[in-house]
Amino acid sequence: MLKVEMKDIVEAYGRIRNYVQKTPLIYSPETSERTGSEVWFKMENLQPIGAYKLRGAMNNILGMSDEDLKCGVVAASAGNHSQAVAYAAKLKGVSAVVCVPESTPMNKRYGAIKHGARLVVYGPNYEDAENRAHEIEAEEGRKFVHAYESNETIAGQGTVAIESLLEKGDFDAILVPTGGGGLLCGVAIAAKAMNPDIKVYGLQTNTSAPWDKSFHERKLNN
The missing domain is CATH 3.40.50.1100 (Rossmann fold)
Known part of the structure; x- marks a missing residue:
């Protein structure tokens, strides 16, 4: 169930602030x-x-226990979230798999690979890629990091x-x-x-x- 309050966002900020840029307001x-x-x-x-996707991905991974992260993480994305999860996982030395649809631009794919993720290209749309990510979650015991529909992501x-x-x-x-x-x-x-x-x-x-x-x-x- 999604339930996020201001205290969750404040806690997220304290958690991620040393891992993300404090970007300028111009x-x-x-x-x-x-x-x-x-x-x-x-x-x-x-x-x-x-x-901005790095904020949610970082809050998810930093909030997981070592036991949770032992098998790594998996995510589905049409682009930026895949790079964010790959980058956040690399910072914490965690294995990451990202599933993207066939429509995902090549630069987004390369970004995830560059940060050390295993890239899975699956299906014509996001829903197909997410279904495959959940299959990998079950098969490999990885923790799923949702691009938007999770308390940790929203707080981040x-x-x-x-x-x-x-x-x-x-x-x-x-x-x-x-x-x-x-x-x-x-x-x-x-x-x-x-x-x-x-x-x-x-x-x-x-x-x-x-x-x-x-x-x-x-x-x-x-």
Whole structure:
């Protein structure tokens, strides 16, 4: 069951802060002028794997016991989460397997391999890759690290908001790019705890909007 509170995000931040970059919050004059608002960007592309996904992956692995990690970890991803799990596992000397669909870009595949993961390319879409990852979880006794639907992942991603609001606490709104919803949930929990008046918006492209569909139908969708 998913249940994340502000204390979980604070604990996650204390756990991962020595393993991830405290990325800069940069003011954008051009975007601010175009929108008529003061716009700042949180530069998570400067993380070692180029994305915020490292925060959730790192929190998962650092929160596991040595016994849990003995057989290693496994994950499914369409790209960035695979690199994040590979990188986090390498830092802790843990074996990692990442399953990606055939559509995953080659640079994402190479990123996971570069950080020492065993890459499994399986099926045309994410759901196929995740099913294969769960098979490997059962076959090899590995711990599954979910890209977005876990308390540890959500808490880790929520540390983005802690850093941002500690640096600049007077935002009226936060706009969050949204895939599965892990970053959006974590940021919303932290932001509302720190400033109840802040508005948090999740943004998705209209060609790929699983979170939006799930939200309106009140059920999980792939």
